[in-house]
Amino acid sequence: VQLQASGGGLVQPGGSLRLSCAVSGSTSGVYAIGWFRQAPGKEREWVSCISRSGGSTDYADSVKGRFTISRDNANNAVNLQVNSLKSEDTAVYYCAARLFRYGGCGLALNDYKYWGQGTQVTVSS
Numbered sequence: 001v002q003l004q005a006s007g008g009g010l011v012q013p014g015g016s017l018r019l020s021c022a023v024s025g026s027t028s029g030v031y032a033i034g035w036f037r038q039a040p041g042k043e044r045e046w047v048s049c050i051s052r053s054g055g056s057t058d059y060a061d062s063v064k065g066r067f068t069i070s071r072d073n074a075n076n077a078v079n080l081q082v083n084s085l086k087s088e089d090t091a092v093y094y095c096a097a098r099l100f101r102y103g104g105c106g107l108a109l110n111d112y113k114y115w116g117q118g119t120q121v122t123v124s125s
Contacts, residue, residue: 002025003024009122010122012125016084017085023077023078032097033098034098034112035047035069035095037092038092038094045060050069050078052103054071056104062088063089068083078095082121089121089123094118095116096113098111
């Protein structure tokens with residue numbers, strides 16, 4: 001299973017981006033997907049997740065109300081709409097997939113088996 005994160009960039013405070021995680025190489029179907037981020041000098045932290053069905057989502061308190069995760073099953077992708085960006089949102093954003101048998105959200109790094117390469121989000125004026 002391969003994951004490709006895209007959509008990052010440089011944006012001013014208050015701006016928006018749409019991050020996308022494309023999943024390929026799977027013969028099992030869709031997976032529960034999580035988004036994480038890692039700022040310079042900090043540990044990777046969980047941001048959001050969506051269950052395999054798409055019926056369950058969850059968000060870190062720091063992004064709740066500003067970020068929205070959704071599935072695009074037609075394209076085998078998961079999107080993360082990030083709005084009202086703040087300087088503290090600056091980080092490399094990674095998407096990850098759980099093993100297929102785990103259909104629910106995972107909140108920890110080791111809940112996830114497959115990782116993408118990350119996309120840089122920089123919030124600066």
